[in-house]
Every structure is written in C-alpha cells, then in structure tokens.
Amino acid sequence: MQSAFRKISRVGNLAGGTKWYLSEDCLLAAKRVMYTVEYRRFYLRDLESIVVWSSRAWLLRAIIPGSLLLALAALLWQLVNSTTGAVFGVLGLAWAGVELALGPTAEARISTTGATVNLPLVKRTRRARKLLAKVDAAVRVARGGTIEEPAAAVPAAQPATTSKEMPSEAAPAAAPIRDLT
Amino acid sequence: MSLGLFTVTGSGSGMGSANFRPPGTVVCPGCNGDVAPLETAAGWQACPFCEKRLHIRLWPAIRRNTNAAVAMAEQATCFFHPDKAFQACCQRCGRFVCALCDLQLGAEHVCPTCFERGRADSGLKGSKAEWRHRDVLYDSISLTLGWSWIIFWPVIVAAFPAAIFLHAKYRKAPRSYLIPRSGWRFWMAYVGFIWLPILFTAAILLPRLIGGRP
Numbered sequence: 506m507q508s509a510f511r512k513i514s515r516v517g518n519l520a521g522g523t524k525w526y527l528s529e530d531c532l533l534a535a536k537r538v539m540y541t542v543e544y545r546r547f548y549l550r551d552l553e554s555i556v557v558w559s560s561r562a563w564l565l566r567a568i569i570p571g572s573l574l575l576a577l578a579a580l581l582w583q584l585v586n587s588t589t590g591a592v593f594g595v596l597g598l599a600w601a602g603v604e605l606a607l608g609p610t611a612e613a614r615i616s617t618t619g620a621t622v623n624l625p626l627v628k629r630t631r632r633a634r635k636l637l638a639k640v641d642a643a644v645r646v647a648r649g650g651t652i653e654e655p656a657a658a659v660p661a662a663q664p665a666t667t668s669k670e671m672p673s674e675a676a677p678a679a680a681p682i683r684d685l686t
Numbered sequence: 687m688s689l690g691l692f693t694v695t696g697s698g699s700g701m702g703s704a705n706f707r708p709p710g711t712v713v714c715p716g717c718n719g720d721v722a723p724l725e726t727a728a729g730w731q732a733c734p735f736c737e738k739r740l741h742i743r744l745w746p747a748i749r750r751n752t753n754a755a756v757a758m759a760e761q762a763t764c765f766f767h768p769d770k771a772f773q774a775c776c777q778r779c780g781r782f783v784c785a786l787c788d789l790q791l792g793a794e795h796v797c798p799t800c801f802e803r804g805r806a807d808s809g810l811k812g813s814k815a816e817w818r819h820r821d822v823l824y825d826s827i828s829l830t831l832g833w834s835w836i837i838f839w840p841v842i843v844a845a846f847p848a849a850i851f852l853h854a855k856y857r858k859a860p861r862s863y864l865i866p867r868s869g870w871r872f873w874m875a876y877v878g879f880i881w882l883p884i885l886f887t888a889a890i891l892l893p894r895l896i897g898g899r900p
Contacts, residue, residue, distance in 0.1 A: 510865055526865060535865055540823045540830075544864050551791065554712045557741040614715055618791060623715075633741045634729040644745050 514636055516625040523625055525636075527643050532615075534624055545624075549647035551617040555640065557626060557633040559609035566610065571601030607631075712742055766798065776800055821863045824856035825871035832875025842879070849875045 510526035510533055517523055517537070526533040532547040574597030582590025611633055613626035627633050711720040719735035723742040730739050762772035764784030773785040776797035783797045791801070831849045835842040853872040860867035 524865075533864070537823075540827050542821045542823060542863070542865075544819045544821075552745055554742065554744045556712050556715060556743075558715055558738055612715070614713075616712070618789075630730075630739075630741070637729070637741065637743045641743055641745075648745075 513639055514627055514632070516628045525626060527639065529643075530647055532640060532643075536624075545622075547615055547617055547622075549644045552640075552644055553616040553618060554614075555616070555626065555637060556614045557611050557630065557637065558613075559630045560612050563604075563608075563610040567601045567604035571597045571604070573597070574600060710744065712744060714738060714740065819864055821859075823867075824852050825860050825867065825869060828852040828875040829871040829878070832878030835878075836882070846879055849879070 509528045511528070512524060513527045514525040515522065516525075521536075521538045523534055523536045526535065530549055532549065532552070534545045534547070536543050536545070574593055578590045578592075578594035578597055580590075581593055607629055609630045611625065611627045611630040613624060613633075615622050615624060615626070627636050708720055708722075711722045713719070714721045714733040714736060716733060716738035717736035719733060721731075721733050721735075721740060721742065723744050724731045729741050731742065732739055758771070762782055764770040764772060764787055765781040766787050767784050770784035770786060772782045774783055774788045774795045775781070776783055777794050778796055778800040781797050781799075783795075787798050789796050789798060789801050828849045831845040831852070835845045849872075853875070857869060857872065860869050860871075
C-alpha cells in the first residue's frame, strides 16, 4: 500500500485535474478525467527545464463570476428583497476578493530530452518557487554527481545531443545519420 | 482509446526555434524567444523580448557516454558507426547501436533516427504507450452509484447491484493503481444506499419511542 510517490501538487477540481507526484527517479503527472486517471512520467535524469508563467485568464476568473453574482445581487435586491440581494452581493465580492488574494493562476512547460509538454504544475504562481525547489532538489539527488553546468558544451560527434546543448549555428547531430538511412 | 490528455508541443509549430536555441536557454512561452535563466531573489524574471514574467528552472542533460568501444573483427557493430561495437538494440526499429548512438528515453533505448523522428512527430507517438498508463477508478464509480441515485431514485434498482458487482470484481483494484488508493469508497457507496432507509426508520420510530408508544 505504501507508495513510492510523494504528492507535491494538485491542480484541478472535484471533477478532474492533475496531481503531481515525486519519486526517487521521476516526476509523475496523474491526470484525472471523470473516472479514469492517466499517468505520465518525467524521468528526473531526462528533465531539461521547467518554465512556469502566469496565465492570461486569471483576472477573468475573478471578474466574470464576481460580476455575474453582483448583477444577480442587484436584480434580487430589486425584485425580491434587500437581504437576498446583499447575500449574493457579498458572495460576489468575496469570490473576487479571494481570487485576487490568491494571485495569478499558473501554466507550466516541462521539457525533457524527448518532448516538451504543457501541463499545469501548480495552480497559483505563488507556489511555483517552493515546488520547483523540491523538483530541483530531487533532480540533484537523482543525478548525483553527474550534474553539469547548463551551458556545458557537448562534443559535436555525439548523436545524443539535445537542442539545448547545441550551438545555434551548428547543424543538428542527427542530420548526417539521416542521410545514411 | 487515448484520451489525448496531454498537450505535447514537441518540435512542431511554435517550437521550431527550440531545436537550435543557444545552450543554457529556454523558449519563452509568450514570444518563443530564447531566455537565459537569471538568479533573482524571488525566482521570477521577465522575458527580455515580451516582458512576460517567468519562473525558470534549467537542468543540463546528462552527458552521454562518448567512449564507445571499437568493434572486434567478428563482433556486431553499430548501424550508424560500422567501426563501433554493438551496445544495444533500438526498441523502436531494432537497429544495432553503439554506446554513442544509444539514447535512453526513460526506460526505452532508441537510436538517433527514431529519436529525431519522435521529436518531429510532435508528440512522440511511438513511445506514448510506454510513457502512459491508465487506471479506471472503479471505487469512485461505485461511490457515485451509491449516492447519485438520490437525484433520480428509480435508478437505485440498477445502482445497488452495480455497486455490489463493482466491489466484488474490482475490490483489489485500488491497491494496484500506480498511486495506490484505499478501498473506503466501495464501503461509502453502501452508506449511500442505506442512509435514507435508516433515516426514514429513525424518523418513524424515534417519535414513537420518545412518546412512549409501542
């Protein structure tokens, strides 16, 4: 029953969402849609970069439901009574206030040796620093003493070269190989 | 059936420059410009091109083994380097590769050609099966059946046996998931079926008991 995975983040709601787990050798995304869970592993030794940025739509999350509730409050104030209107008005303001207080929602891009994937790693940008520090620590542990400087050059003859490690003017390492086949 | 849950940007549109970006940089998600990570107090930095606020963590890829053994006279050799000794088989195309060409993607060994093809296919469809694993949450289905009949009560006729069937057939499933779960949802489904009869019984019996009538 004991899992090797440690939950580090959860993005979503009751109907679905993505949970992130960290193990000794991989970062695991468990995306739930209704009654299925799909997993994807990102091996720590393959991880190249994680970029987190704030979502453009985060203000809409506060403005649209808040405005709708305030509009409903005004309507109810006129049509029903002031108490009902006040209740909905407070709800609308509280919604907008909480959303603004929690801060921007986040998006993330995870790059590994083989792929680049857009997945929500954290719900709010304010949690990004702490979470990325955890991942960073895990990557360092997983790689042990093999970690190098990001800008470290890789021999040109090496076919395993990733795009990050190639100088921009250099030809892709796989090109001559492709010609042979 | 694939749900297509994960958006893979790969090396397709919008990521073309990523293949040849300078070392030690990442692609800005806003403008596709090359951004070098900076050490800032808060961890956030602005993209120099579009001013988008980014939090970047960059790790170097592990350096591959460049000491491929030279092949002996009658030894199997690499498909791409005929002078190098065989190290592994590409798990996608079956070609023999040397230590130079043996690329490990997770648990999979691939040759450089398949690796590049995977990048170009924007999504690495060939390796999806290995990278992904899907679990069906039978315990959650059972829990929903146990409580959702309240919305439309005649459904209970089918929901109750269905919940029992799911519990009997998949009772061990939650523990076998990649992230194991306990089986409490199966039992909570039964609570969903019995709480209303218990409530009715209590509502009928309690006043009688309190009133002292038999």
